[in-house]
Amino acid sequence: MTAISATTPAPLPREHVVVVNEPVLAQQREVAQDLRSRCTARGILVVNLVSSPGAGKTSLLEATARHWKNRYRLAVLVGDLATDRDAQRLAPLMPTAQLTTGGACHLEAPLVARGLQALEPLECDFLFVENVGNLVCPASHDLGEHVRAVLLSVTEGDDKPGKYPKMFRLSQLLVISKLDLLPHVPFSVTAAIADARLIQPQIDHREVCAVTGEGIAAWCDWLEFARQRVLHDAAAARSPASPGASVS
Amino acid sequence: MHERSLVLNLLRRVTELTVERGPGRVTEIDVEVGDFAGIEVDLFASAFAQETSEAPWCRPTLQIRRVKLRAECVDCGPVELTGMRFVCPTCGSTELEICGGDDVRLLSFTWATASEELS
Numbered sequence: 001m002t003a004i005s006a007t008t009p010a011p012l013p014r015e016h017v018v019v020v021n022e023p024v025l026a027q028q029r030e031v032a033q034d035l036r037s038r039c040t041a042r043g044i045l046v047v048n049l050v051s052s053p054g055a056g057k058t059s060l061l062e063a064t065a066r067h068w069k070n071r072y073r074l075a076v077l078v079g080d081l082a083t084d085r086d087a088q089r090l091a092p093l094m095p096t097a098q099l100t101t102g103g104a105c106h107l108e109a110p111l112v113a114r115g116l117q118a119l120e121p122l123e124c125d126f127l128f129v130e131n132v133g134n135l136v137c138p139a140s141h142d143l144g145e146h147v148r149a150v151l152l153s154v155t156e157g158d159d160k161p162g163k164y165p166k167m168f169r170l171s172q173l174l175v176i177s178k179l180d181l182l183p184h185v186p187f188s189v190t191a192a193i194a195d196a197r198l199i200q201p202q203i204d205h206r207e208v209c210a211v212t213g214e215g216i217a218a219w220c221d222w223l224e225f226a227r228q229r230v231l232h233d234a235a236a237a238r239s240p241a242s243p244g245a246s247v248s
Numbered sequence: 249m250h251e252r253s254l255v256l257n258l259l260r261r262v263t264e265l266t267v268e269r270g271p272g273r274v275t276e277i278d279v280e281v282g283d284f285a286g287i288e289v290d291l292f293a294s295a296f297a298q299e300t301s302e303a304p305w306c307r308p309t310l311q312i313r314r315v316k317l318r319a320e321c322v323d324c325g326p327v328e329l330t331g332m333r334f335v336c337p338t339c340g341s342t343e344l345e346i347c348g349g350d351d352v353r354l355l356s357f358t359w360a361t362a363s364e365e366l367s
Binding site: 137162200 | 250253254257258261265275279284285286287332333334335342343346350351352353354355356357358359360361362
């Protein structure tokens with residue numbers, strides 16, 4: 001146990017302990033769960049896209065929009081410490097809202113909720129949340145996503161999952177990006193996947209190159225499959241056979 | 249550095265819980281930090297000291313209880329994990345469900361009042 005104490009005013013005569021026993025982020029998680037439920041009810045798959053800075057999140061979203069063209073309706077919330085450069089790149093391709101954290105290293109559910117208001121009326125099939133580039137702090141924050149996809153570019157090193165276990169443990173998909181650079185760097189796709197699976201044995205993986213388009217179809221297929229589960233859940237919630245399952 | 253953000257969430261919650269208690273002050277806050285919570289305890293404590301150094305706070309004591317990462321193995325039941333390896337230390341299974349030690353929890357706080365009648 002660590003105790004941090006400092007000089008305090010003279011003690012008051014009566015003290016008592018108020019037991020709480022709840023996660024510090026309990027209220028944020030309620031906001032996140034509400035967001036998730038509302039998006040489920042509308043058949044929207046919410047994807048929290050996380051990575052180190054520069055792993056290719058924005059490029060992947062551009063390639064995704066190019067691949068699907070108008071097949072699906074996409075929208076994105078773009079988190080950045082400063083500037084709206086990524087949002088400007090994506091704005092021609094899909095409805096976009098900027099979330100500027102003002103220096104904070106991660107997004108939190110209340111900020112995402114405010115960003116969603118900027119996208120209303122939200123009419124989309126896939127809502128991407130492009131998180132701040134950081135593999136540490138965003139790991140602890142549920143943003144209301146259905147799936148968390150973690151990008152790892154081949155220039156970063158195949159031993160990264162073990163260095164950032166919480167992020168990889170809480171992700172459902174590992175996307176290995178910048179595949180076109182693979183011949184030029186000492187990166188083993190097999191080793192990266194194996195390292196990630198030591199942390200999260202159930203993690204799926206896709207390998208992509210946003211520049212050449214390699215692997216983008218497989219990534220999009222994975223997203224479509226994930227959305228099917230959301231549509232199934234939405235239908236189940238609407239079904240009269242499941243009383244009490246309605247979502248407002 | 250999201251430790252400061254966590255501290256602000258912690259203090260906001262404690263404030264909510266004390267707002268209807270009348271005159272008094274918080275003298276101690278007791279938190280649990282899991283090994284897999286994803287925070288640096290010294291940074292958390294430092295942010296706490298900074299955020300509580302001015303009114304309305306009166307430098308409450310921060311008690312931090314560290315807890316190991318705990319999981320439920322499908323074959324062996326509850327186990328403690330070490331070294332961020334998500335493998336059952338008894339049977340080697342990776343079929344584990346995390347059941348503790350992955351979060352920061354507000355356990356309790358101490359409320360001091362001048363009134364003889366506890367609120």
